[in-house]
Amino acid sequence: MANERVELPQGTLHLLTLRTLALEPQHGWGISERIQQISSNVLKVQQGSLYPALHRLERRGWIRAHWAISENSRRAKYYELTRAGRKQQESEAGAWRKLSAAVAQVLDMV
């Protein structure tokens, strides 16, 4: 199973995080779980890269954080998209789709 996992290309973690938060506000662990589930366990986000990324996104003003009580009644830090983050997410997703479609085309050529 470990072999099926793919390393995240540089920069995609931002997009995946923003995309996940576009569904609903979520805490860090929830984000990594959601990405893993939805990608059918192919993508695994290490907390070593997730938390720095969250701080970077917050600094850029694309997400904001607040403390709330989690589903198992513990205090957790929840992140949500800002309006700028929503726009960013849309444009990044569009760019990624274009890129991956183009790469796929080139790969299917042979």
Added chain:
Amino acid sequence: MAMVRDLLYGFRVLFNRDIVERELDEELRFHFDEQVKKYVRSGLSHADAVRQVRMEFGGVASVKEECREARGVMLVDTVLQDVRYAIRGFRRTPGFAVMVVMTIALGLGLNTSVFTIFNAYVLRPLSVRDPYSLYLFTWQNRNGDGHLFTWREFEDFRKQNRAFSEVVGLEPLNFVRVEGHTLIGELVTGNYFRVLGVHAVMGRPLIPEDAAAPGREPVVMLSSAAWRNKFASDPGIVGRKLMIHGYPLEVVGVARDGERRLFRRK
């Protein structure tokens, strides 16, 4: 707008550093515990789950470090850490610290004094009205010997002059003993202060009438510095008589601050 937001975020991070750090701790612990719970749910024993998560987590310190970096206050933080480190080092080796401080102090002091002299002699223009319209006349014979102008020659020059609005005569008077103090002075014509536009802070400046007739009672004007330093800012200085070279000179005024002799001789 982005800059303001960035700045506010930076302030929060910088000034509430403890809070932000604590929040980060709590956030990471939450993640850790959730992950452990997940493994326990999937059938691992609690101890195995903890071991597994620890392995995945890697160095918590390095994660925190990266978060700090992402927040972008590394520079200030690092500088503070460096300062703290330096102070600790100095405390361990006080002798060395004293030497360093003295070396820097000496260097600073030397630089400051050199600049002070340079500033006074080279950089500061004369503190008079329109210093660049002033010209200095001297008289030299063929052998290169300097001559002084006699009063009569000065008067002739003054009367025949068409090129300059006014002519001022002056003669340095170095190191005169006045009431036990050594002063540096200048003998000047009565129009000196009017031409240079120097005002008096006390009494009056010299006026042309002071030099109208030879033998009239001579008068003197003190610089602010001399009045302060040699006469203890005596409020009754105006009207006093000072003996200079055996002549009683009446003090008529004190020149404004910063006034210096016009020309410094080699």
